[in-house]
Amino acid sequence: MDEEREAESGISLGDIWRAVKRRIWIVLAITVGLTLIVSLVFGLAINPRAVEYRLRFHIVFPTGSVRYPDGSPFSEREIISPEFLEEAKNSGEEFAGLDINRMIKDGAITLGAEKQEDGDTVYTLTVKAQQFGNPDSAEKFLRAAAQVPVNHIVANAQTLNYKLDVEVFENASFEEKIGLLSELKRTLLAACDGWIDLYGATYPVADRMLGNYRSELYVVFGESTKKDLESESERNGYSGLDLSSHDLLKDAVDARRTVLAEEYKLNEKIIAELEKTAVSYAKFAAVTPEEDLRITFGPSGNMDVEEMKAHYKKRNAQIDYQIGVTAEGEHGVLTVPNVEKYVARLSEQFGELQTAAETVARVSSSIYAKNTDVGFLMRAAEKNGGINIAVVVVGSLVLSFLLAAIVAVAIESRKKSKSAQIEQESEQKE
Numbered sequence: 001m002d003e004e005r006e007a008e009s010g011i012s013l014g015d016i017w018r019a020v021k022r023r024i025w026i027v028l029a030i031t032v033g034l035t036l037i038v039s040l041v042f043g044l045a046i047n048p049r050a051v052e053y054r055l056r057f058h059i060v061f062p063t064g065s066v067r068y069p070d071g072s073p074f075s076e077r078e079i080i081s082p083e084f085l086e087e088a089k090n091s092g093e094e095f096a097g098l099d100i101n102r103m104i105k106d107g108a109i110t111l112g113a114e115k116q117e118d119g120d121t122v123y124t125l126t127v128k129a130q131q132f133g134n135p136d137s138a139e140k141f142l143r144a145a146a147q148v149p150v151n152h153i154v155a156n157a158q159t160l161n162y163k164l165d166v167e168v169f170e171n172a173s174f175e176e177k178i179g180l181l182s183e184l185k186r187t188l189l190a191a192c193d194g195w196i197d198l199y200g201a202t203y204p205v206a207d208r209m210l211g212n213y214r215s216e217l218y219v220v221f222g223e224s225t226k227k228d229l230e231s232e233s234e235r236n237g238y239s240g241l242d243l244s245s246h247d248l249l250k251d252a253v254d255a256r257r258t259v260l261a262e263e264y265k266l267n268e269k270i271i272a273e274l275e276k277t278a279v280s281y282a283k284f285a286a287v288t289p290e291e292d293l294r295i296t297f298g299p300s301g302n303m304d305v306e307e308m309k310a311h312y313k314k315r316n317a318q319i320d321y322q323i324g325v326t327a328e329g330e331h332g333v334l335t336v337p338n339v340e341k342y343v344a345r346l347s348e349q350f351g352e353l354q355t356a357a358e359t360v361a362r363v364s365s366s367i368y369a370k371n372t373d374v375g376f377l378m379r380a381a382e383k384n385g386g387i388n389i390a391v392v393v394v395g396s397l398v399l400s401f402l403l404a405a406i407v408a409v410a411i412e413s414r415k416k417s418k419s420a421q422i423e424q425e426s427e428q429k430e
Contacts, residue, residue, distance in 0.1 A: 030407060034400035051129035053381040055142040058122050059149055062371035063198065066121070069157040069368055076123065079149055080104065080111045087151070088144040094137050095144075103131060109145075122377065129383075139381035146374045157368035162188060162357035169350060171244055174233045177346050178226065184353050185221050188360045192217060195367060205363050213363055220356050221349045229345065237322035237334040238342055249343075250336050257323045257334055264319045267312045274309045 059074075061067075066074050078084055082100055089095045103109045108131050112124040125142050132138040164184055172180060192214040195203070201211030233239045237260060246252040319325065324332035 026407065026411070030403060031397065031400040034403065035396045052126050052384045053129060053132075053135065053138040053142065054124055054126040054384060055139065055146065055381045056122055056124050056377040057146045058120055058375050058377065059153075060371065060373045060375055061153070062368055063194075064119075068153060069160055069364065072156075074149070074153070076111065076113045076121070078152075079123065079125070079145065080109055084148045084152070085109070085145060087148045088141060091144040091147075092140060094133075095141055098131060098141075103127075135381065135383065142381055143376070146376070150372050150374050153372045154365075154369050157365045157372075160361040160364050162191070162361055163354050164350070164357075173243065174238050174241065174342075174346070175230075177350075178229055178233075181221050181346075181349055181353055182226060184357065185217075188217055188353070188356055189214070191360050191364060195363070199367070205366050210363070213359065217356050217360070220352045225349065229342075229349075232342060235318075235321075235333075236338065236342075237319075238339060241339065249339060253334060253336050253339055260319050260323050260334070261325065264316055264323075264325050267316045267319075271309055271312050271316075274305050274312075 061074075068074055082104065085100045085104070089098050089100055106128075108128040110126045112126070114122045114124070116122060123146070125145055127138055127142060129135075129138060132141065162184065164180055169177060169180055192210065196210050196214060199210060201209060201214070203210045205213070237256065240259070241252050241256050243249070243252050246255065316325075320327070320332070322332045322334040
């Protein structure tokens with residue numbers, strides 16, 4: 001019964017097997033050739049367009065704030081910016097053929113960001129396999145691209161500058177100079193305190209601990225030095241020097257002494273007037289500059305004569321101390337040599353604080369270099385999409401063999417038909 005069915009079908013499994021054995025080299029050639037072609041097409045053309053490699057990571061900021069050291073915000077878009085990706089490309093010769101702008105335009109590289117409950121951000125960087133010759137190359141590029149932002153953060157820290165602008169300081173008045181120094185001192189202490197809050201006073205930086213740096217900074221331009229400079233300026237009349245309007249210090253001192261001498265004479269007139277009688281506010285205002293009306297008037301509109309006299313006498317005593325109005329052969333304390341010494345003291349404090357500012361910047365830069373990093377959340381880049389090449393090879397091998405078998409059978413059938421035709425023609429001739 002089975003033989004009849006096979007006869008009816010026209011070809012049996014035995015016929016197929018015999019055809020394959022007879023044409024084994026043709027079958028092998030077709031099978032191997034087609035398998036190779038299909039595998040190459042999938043491996044080099046189809047699969048790379050569908051396969052992606054991705055890597056998950058997060059960036060560790062030393063301060064916990066997603067900002068550059070100079071305070072500017074860090075944006076996740078920078079990671080796949082042309083500038084950052086070009087830097088990743090330049091990290092290895094194997095990436096020389098990459099067209100970064102084309103990759104960005106074609107969406108061959110993308111970035112995802114996921115905010116975590118602890119405030120951290122996990123990034124997922126994905127690239128198309130077709131951009132790279134092999135998986136190792138793709139993973140190296142992903143790791144290089146993740147490292148670039150860290151490099152920029154560390155480089156930004158190296159540009160930190162807490163120092164005062166020299167020109168601004170030089171053109172400031174004495175009161176402004178002291179204010180600038182005070183503000184710089186507060187800024188530097190705040191920077192040290194911020195690092196100590198994060199890492200502790202015993203955290204080592206170079207050859208010292210953070211607490212050591214803070215202690216050394218604390219004594220620079222100390223509170224007593226600041227008060228002493230303020231007191232000397234006020235006591236000796238330096239506070240009124242207009243240094244910005246004079247090229248020479250002597251000219252500024254002479255101008256200030258002239259103003260104080262005129263004030264002294266005016267105060268003498270006021271004191272003489274007060275000696276005569278009680279003076280009403282209106283009468284007194286006629287001979288007194290408005291800024292000098294510092295005494296409180298009573299309900300009657302009159303002032304306390306003795307209090308006013310004491311005020312102006314005290315002021316004239318101060319002026320006399322500053323410019324030596326009554327002392328023969330003396331010129332008071334408001335002299336060029338004294339002012340030069342005072343300027344030298346301010347300059348000394350300025351230099352010490354500038355040095356301290358360099359130290360704080362160096363400490364901050366070191367902390368950023370040591371504690372800024374990229375943390376990879378995957379041991380290796382993950383492959384997504386495409387078809388496993390082993391499956392492709394096995395599948396193409398099977399299909400190629402079946403196709404080769406069909407070809408072998410076709411050849412054998414054609415050969416049999418031709419033989420049968422020749423036999424039939426021979427019989428007809430006989």
